[in-house]
Amino acid sequence: MRITPEMLDPELREIAEPFMDSSIDSDEAFLAGMVTGTEMVDTAKPDDMHCEDVWIPRRSDGSKFRVLILKPLSRKEDLPGVFWIHGGAFASGKPEGSMNVFRRLMEASPCVIVSPDYRLSPEAPYPAGVDDCYDALLWMKENAKKLCIRDDQLAVGGDSSGANFAVSLCLMARDRGDVNIAFQMPLFPALDDRMTSESMRDNNAPLVDKSLIYLAWKFYLGDLFETDNIPVYAAPLRATDFSRLPPFISYVGGVDPIRDDDVAYADKLKGAGVPVHFEVFEGGFHGFEEFCPDADVSMRAKKFLVDSYKYAAEHYFAEQG
Numbered sequence: 001m002r003i004t005p006e007m008l009d010p011e012l013r014e015i016a017e018p019f020m021d022s023s024i025d026s027d028e029a030f031l032a033g034m035v036t037g038t039e040m041v042d043t044a045k046p047d048d049m050h051c052e053d054v055w056i057p058r059r060s061d062g063s064k065f066r067v068l069i070l071k072p073l074s075r076k077e078d079l080p081g082v083f084w085i086h087g088g089a090f091a092s093g094k095p096e097g098s099m100n101v102f103r104r105l106m107e108a109s110p111c112v113i114v115s116p117d118y119r120l121s122p123e124a125p126y127p128a129g130v131d132d133c134y135d136a137l138l139w140m141k142e143n144a145k146k147l148c149i150r151d152d153q154l155a156v157g158g159d160s161s162g163a164n165f166a167v168s169l170c171l172m173a174r175d176r177g178d179v180n181i182a183f184q185m186p187l188f189p190a191l192d193d194r195m196t197s198e199s200m201r202d203n204n205a206p207l208v209d210k211s212l213i214y215l216a217w218k219f220y221l222g223d224l225f226e227t228d229n230i231p232v233y234a235a236p237l238r239a240t241d242f243s244r245l246p247p248f249i250s251y252v253g254g255v256d257p258i259r260d261d262d263v264a265y266a267d268k269l270k271g272a273g274v275p276v277h278f279e280v281f282e283g284g285f286h287g288f289e290e291f292c293p294d295a296d297v298s299m300r301a302k303k304f305l306v307d308s309y310k311y312a313a314e315h316y317f318a319e320q321g
Contacts, residue, residue, distance in 0.1 A: 001198055003255050004203045009283025011295035016285060019206035020232055030215040034092035036121075041097040048183075049073060049106060056139045058132065067136050068095040069098055070102055071148065072110045080111040080313050081149035083137050085168075087160030087287075089208075089216035090121040092130060098159070100290065100304075108306040109313040114140045114148050118165075125222030125236045133165045134172055139178045141320065154317045155312065156246075156282040157185030160208075160286065161216065163250070164190045167236045167265070180318040183247040185309065189265070190258055191238035193217045193230055197260035205255045208286035213257055223299060237261055242268045247275035247278050247316050249308040253284025275316075277308040 005017045024030050045051040050071040055064040064168060072079075082105055086093045095115035102113050118132035124168040137156065144151040158166040165184030173179045195214065203210045218225050232239040248269050251263040259280060281288070281301050289298040 001200070001255075002202050005217065007255050007283065008206070008285065009281075009288070011296065011297065012285070012288055012292050014290070015292055016206040021204050022206075023204070023209055023211035024215065025171075025211045027218075030089075030091070030212070030219070034120070034122065037088055037092035038094060041094040042099075043094060043096045043179075046099060046101070048269045053176065056136060059138075060131065060136050064157040065119070065132055065136075067139070068113075068115045068117065069147065070106070070113040070115070072106060075148070075312045077148050078150040079156060080109065080146055080153040081140055081144060081151075081168075082111045082113045082132075082185075082262060083140055083154065084113055084115045085118070085133055085156070085158030085162035085165045086115065087158060087162040088120075089212065090161040090164075090220035091216065092120065098162075100293075101159070103305055104302060105309055108201050108310050111313070114147070114233050121219040121222075123187055126220055126224065127231075127282075130165050130168050130172075130233060131219075132283060134169055136263055137169055137173070138179055152180075152317045153182045153313070154179065154318070155183050155185060155316075156181055157187070157249075158189075159187040161190055161220070162181065163187050164236070167191065168233045171236060171239060172233055174244050177321065181246045182318040183312040183316040184245075184306070185249040185250065187250055187305070188252040188256055188258060189214065189236075189262060191249065191261045191265055192233060193221060193225070193235045195257075197258075197264075199255075200257045201262040203255075203257040205257060205285045207291065208257065210257050242274065245269060246276050246318065247270070247277070247312060249277045249305070249312060251279040251281060251304055253286060254280050254282035254289050256286045258286070277311070279304050
């Protein structure tokens with residue numbers, strides 16, 4: 001799906017059009033961009049919520065990694081626990097880069113947010129990052145009471161590659177049976193390494209196009225890339241069983257390369273009887289709501305997430321076994 005400026009939302013067009021056809025098409029450029037993206041994350045702790053860094057052990061070897069914990073300033077007990085995974089093409093970013101989302105969720109319905117600083121793909125390809133996230137999710141469950149979280153309302157969410165991890169965690173949790181997830185909020189998740197959908201084909205959308213997504217999968221999958229041995233926990237759209245998964249909240253932009261994959265995943269969940277809250281925002285590119293936060297389409301996307309989260313916090317629960 002070749003993107004023309006006319007396909008962008010009018011309010012996004014002026015800002016985003018210069019970023020069309022600006023593909024990152026080499027390993028070196030991708031890696032340099034990912035390093036820059038991580039360095040640009042503001043890690044200063046905000047003063048409008050309680051923030052704490054905790055170092056937790058990996059179950060595989062006991063080495064430790066950082067988890068960011070955020071709570072409301074006024075102490076509350078028995079809050080929903082939101083396990084949020086930052087995006088960054090599997091290769092970039094830090095938990096603090098999602099601070100805008102954290103504020104929206106906490107203001108909509110008070111919660112405790114747990115966000116892992118997982119291993120990035122250039123140094124540690126699949127399954128390192130998703131394994132870190134799963135370890136941190138189990139740590140959150142085991143420490144729910146200490147964190148002031150009600151353990152029957154553990155939610156997972158994330159954006160882009162972090163949303164891939166969120167979807168993968170739901171599959172892992174269902175299959176392994178050691179944690180029950182109340183609902184999931186993966187925003188515009190990358191779900192299929194095969195990259196064969198119509199929306200992906202020849203996509204030159206602003207900021208994130210087919211070329212960048214190709215390199216993201218290449219570094220994330222490592223030696224598995226372009227083989228037939230891709231696990232469903234790496235590329236969830238390869239799964240065949242979509243039953244018994246948590247209620248799903250998600251959205252995607254209409255010109256995003258991953259649009260068709262996200263629509264397909266939402267349809268598969270609906271077909272399996274999973275509650276689905278899903279929207280396609282026409283004219284939006286990958287991450288449009290943060291890049292152009294004041295545009296009407298961005299405001300509608302953010303409202304959709306907040307409203308859906310509030311509904312989920314009131315209606316979706318999953319007791320631990």
